[in-house]
Amino acid sequence: MKELHEFHVDSTRYLDDHGKPLGDLPTQARDLHRTLAAYRHMVLIRTFDSKTIALQRTGKCGTYPSVLGHEVIGTAVGQSMAKTDVLVPYYRDQAAHILRGVSLKEMLLYWGGDERGSSWENCREDLPIAVPIATQCCHAVGVASAFRIRGEDRAVVCCVGDGGTSKGDFLESINLAGAWHLPVVFVVINNQWAISTPRSIQCGAETIAQKAIGAGLPGHIVDGNDYFSVTEAIEYALERAHGGKGASVIEAVTYRLGDHTTADDATRYRDAEELKKAWEKDGVKRLQNYLHDSGHWDADQEKQLQADCRETVETAVEEYLAMEPEPPTAMMDYLFETLPAALHDQRDRLADKHRARSGQGGGA
Amino acid sequence: MKELHEFHVDSTRYLDDHGKPLGDLPTQARDLHRTLAAYRHMVLIRTFDSKTIALQRTGKCGTYPSVLGHEVIGTAVGQSMAKTDVLVPYYRDQAAHILRGVSLKEMLLYWGGDERGSSWENCREDLPIAVPIATQCCHAVGVASAFRIRGEDRAVVCCVGDGGTSKGDFLESINLAGAWHLPVVFVVINNQWAISTPRSIQCGAETIAQKAIGAGLPGHIVDGNDYFSVTEAIEYALERAHGGKGASVIEAVTYRLGDHTTADDATRYRDAEELKKAWEKDGVKRLQNYLHDSGHWDADQEKQLQADCRETVETAVEEYLAMEPEPPTAMMDYLFETLPAALHDQRDRLADKHRARSGQGGGA
Amino acid sequence: MNASAQKAVDKQKAGEVKEVTLVEAVNMALAWEMEHDEHVVVLGEDIATNGGVFRATVGLKERFGFKRVMDTPLAENLIAGTAIGMATQGLRPVAEFQFMGFIYAGMEQIVSHAARMRNRTRGRLHCPLVYRAPFGGGIHAPEHHSESTEALFAHVPGLRVVIPSSPQRAYGLLLAAIRNPDPVVFLEPKRIYRAVTQSVADNGEALPLDTCYTLREGDDVTLISWGASILETLQAADKLAEQGISTEVIDVATISPLDRETLLCSVAKTGRAVIVHEACRNGGVGAEIAASIAEAAFLDLQAPIVRVTGYDTIMPYYRNEQAYLPHVEDIVEAVEQVIAL
Amino acid sequence: MNASAQKAVDKQKAGEVKEVTLVEAVNMALAWEMEHDEHVVVLGEDIATNGGVFRATVGLKERFGFKRVMDTPLAENLIAGTAIGMATQGLRPVAEFQFMGFIYAGMEQIVSHAARMRNRTRGRLHCPLVYRAPFGGGIHAPEHHSESTEALFAHVPGLRVVIPSSPQRAYGLLLAAIRNPDPVVFLEPKRIYRAVTQSVADNGEALPLDTCYTLREGDDVTLISWGASILETLQAADKLAEQGISTEVIDVATISPLDRETLLCSVAKTGRAVIVHEACRNGGVGAEIAASIAEAAFLDLQAPIVRVTGYDTIMPYYRNEQAYLPHVEDIVEAVEQVIAL
Ligand SMILES: Cc1ncc(C[n+]2csc(CCOP(=O)(O)OP(=O)(O)O)c2C)c(N)n1
Ligand SMILES: Cc1ncc(C[n+]2csc(CCOP(=O)(O)OP(=O)(O)O)c2C)c(N)n1
Ligand SMILES: [Mg+2]
């Protein structure tokens, strides 16, 4: 009369906190070229991150969400996706975006309060950064539906924070992905915090991955600071998606090493001790250790890399700072494909004012 | 390096389709008085239901959602709740409402297009019928939070359809119930259909109960046509809630034996054969068989009960039909506690028009 | 009939004139466009197998298959957002909200994404989608099934809000809405879904958006309305004609962006305007129209602009819904009032 | 300090006059009311331990405990709906939406339930709750952090929409909103959260709702505004005074239901009105105000009512947000224009 229905999620880890393999590594680890590229990319992203925070502090950039602690996940996402796949990001996916083809300058423009920061010359089909939490999950299933409708062999990777998993959009979307068997990989970046709200307040469940069960999807937990386990999980999930086997949910467990954004002061609500411990698990350092230990990286290379990254970032910053703002009329020019007659007057007024204020003849 | 995290939901059944015990019955079954009352109530509700459909067909009532196939669940809910608990219903909980103290006349008023149908003389704290699907789930956790905040030993039962479990409100609410450890019992009335949408399209998971796992809650499946298994599960969950052990999700599996509402024609989208099979599992007949087999019910009693129920319903219908509509000004009188000055003119106009149109001196 | 046979028959029939109701015209437009543009897909609750609770999508699944005609799980936010994702991929989704009263859960997706995708990406991505919803009262429906909250969408930059008031306009405007490269909220006045039939040529010809439709020309007063209220407005115009009052009747049709020019030209001629809508008055679209006319036609106006609208309260359940709705006599009275000045 | 000691200290301090900013006044009102009414609870994202991203709720958790000051999971629909459930139980929840740009997910709960519970149950249950949200642009924030969509709420029957524009009004109106037995959407103009300080007596005295506040009396033209734009409106009034133009400045404060009487009395005197708001113009609250005045004060008006507003487009990201916002010169120009007629 009583029957049990059983379910599970699995969790995986390959490297310990110091970069030492805990056992056999997955096949991806054999690709040294890729692993080195990943490490280089993480250092670039970290360099970009600290520079952008500095720009914000000196009034040259707007509120900015640091990617510190999330580099490994974004790098694995960016590397694993096919070019024709579509990324549906949240706002802390810098590492993935850059690998997809977004330029550092575009990234700066976006956080510098300029819409051109999402017009992306490359990766034209990737969705722009979604600020309203979790809303992008619905777009992800929409994009994946389009692939299915057209019979295309493409997949979607959708990123969302741990906080985002409490919001209907995420939960409704994984449900649709399950019901419609859609080619989507949901990557939950569980960095333990949603601004000041700890993971324990978001949800009473032991793991976030187990939310997949209610949608009939496989759920996997990976150490988000272990490049190999993240990569393996995403590649596996992408393979399933491409193979018509449907969606997955991956919970990548990490820690937000910075403030929520430059507008936040995390010391108000979290323990210095906790932060210190989290640094010990840092995934960038961990991968460096691994490469070092396996004889593929040394101090000179590191020094060179740091210098290269600084230069790349500096160049991008200069380009960014040199950009004139758009004319104010731009605020009407992309509202619709063609400006409706009802708005002609307003656009004219805007142009006139801009001309008057900037004291120029042309402008708009 | 791989670890499994395991979860489960259980499912329970005590009576077979014909009302034969499949083994030992739960303790609740020993209470013959209660079981008989349950059966009588189900018959009353079924009588009310067919009468209301007839009223609708003759223009004396509005669109109405038949309760056919849901009587057992509602009855178990209504019987199991303490008076001081709060019911947060959806729109097919007739059986529970009447046990809570809503009168048949009030029920008719509601579906007859009259707001007084939710003003309920008894069960003053129960929430009114929620038409927007699943929205009531958020209210349920709000009510339960109020109990927790005030330290009261009270619980909430929240009902929702299988369709409703796809909507953010349900999913967000079970998550909060888990995170905050709230005294709520979510009863999912899985009648296999959401209007024309079959259960298989709502969700790719094997069961709906497993959605509880993602919220960190226990999930139980019961045969929604088996009075004993529904009763046991709800009582158990209510005990947990009252005992400070938090929330539960119960999936009560049944079948919508009628059209979705009187505005629907289910033959458009579902199989006659499927419906016929579902009737074989009917929970009212099943309980009658059980009582009959165990020597507590006979044909005479049945005849008498049918007559009593018809009379009770007829009386309520007469009362309902005798009710004058509210004056149109009522549409302003309950908008706010006190009518804001901004609306005085409009109310006066309404009263004047009503006076003019009804040709009476007073009225509003 | 198999799909390709159906296709042939259909081609023959193209341009066939049919006598249809408003809801049938919606169905006809959907079918035409799905037939001629493979990017068009429809999704929503109960729209496929059941053909929609109002039968607006009946037959589409049989004709175009479940890949293009999709019953969704019950979640309006999801429907709104999924359509956005599809649209960024170049599909032209037409998503149905079963009733306007259930559209609010989709509000965040509509306001923050559908309306903004083009602007946000500087044209890289855009949302050529249509959100359909039946709206308005008067059909004896339960709570939340009688909403007229078009003003909420009209205020959102980046959205078009289009409302047909006849079978011909339903057909032509819906085609235009689907072909439009930007998001359109397409609200269907369900009270007149089956009120009248009209001859509609099923030839795929769209009607222009962003323009008012002048249904009747006149000199004394301009009557401005949209949706189901057009019915009473035209009836009032007839009654007023009997009294010798000549009215110009304008169906706004696209309530945002607003074709102020047609409205102003008319008021320049008549000097008087009465606006009729079912939605409550406070902050309704009538307010924008009145404010715009009062500002731009200040010197033309011979009387105040009067609004005949629903009350500023919650639509009553059906026993009292007629007391809420504007009636022919209310419009006649308002016109008499402004004419007297 | 333990709770009861704190209580004593607090009582002593009651009535103490403090020099505070608008956001501090919000905090003060919340603290006062929580101290004096145990039914008041606050909930929202990051409002407890962190004290709110704008520090509006700072110190409340320490003082009143986590049972009454609740950090919620990240879900605005849930926040809106949970507050409704609490309110039906007689609590007086004050729920924060972190930014107005994130309130839309809560729309269904707000429109279909908070605004309707009393009416639906004929008074059996009601929703004495407050939805707080910082709103408006000009703080260099990312997308969705600069919304001014108050018109969407003003159109919803059953809601009150209240907007303070000074520390004193923030204190008095928020107390009134919490004590009000019906749902109030309380929008806080974050651009002036810390713009000025004012002396506010922390004595629990509420200010009336449903009424405009006349900030400055004058004869030539009525300037009508609310929220952060009051700042520029007052500055414009000063400039105009230098030119010899006497303006009456009215802070609408409760934008719905609207105190039309105060506005009409003023226009009866001045014969001219200019309405200033940050929200986009089409279908903004300015439209309702203009339409109402133009209708009721038709004969008093000596010039068209002009609206100085944001453009009918999406609020630009911050590099261009100043080009979107109404400025002092825009108001001055508009006044000069209507005065010239
Ligand atoms: C719908 C919505 N509500 C609130 C916010 C404000 N907000 C920005 S980030 C954030 C926390 C998100 O946490 P999480 O999803 O865990 O992502 P993380 O920032 O930790 O990477 C909040 C509440 C928002 N952007 N959108
Ligand atoms: C938010 C919302 N969307 C759509 C509807 C229209 N509608 C009414 S009932 C229903 C199906 C509900 O199915 P389910 O939750 O399984 O409950 P059941 O009617 O089967 O008992 C729908 C779509 C609604 N009432 N609310
Ligand atoms: Mg997080």
Ligand SMILES: [Mg+2]
């Ligand atoms: Mg169902």
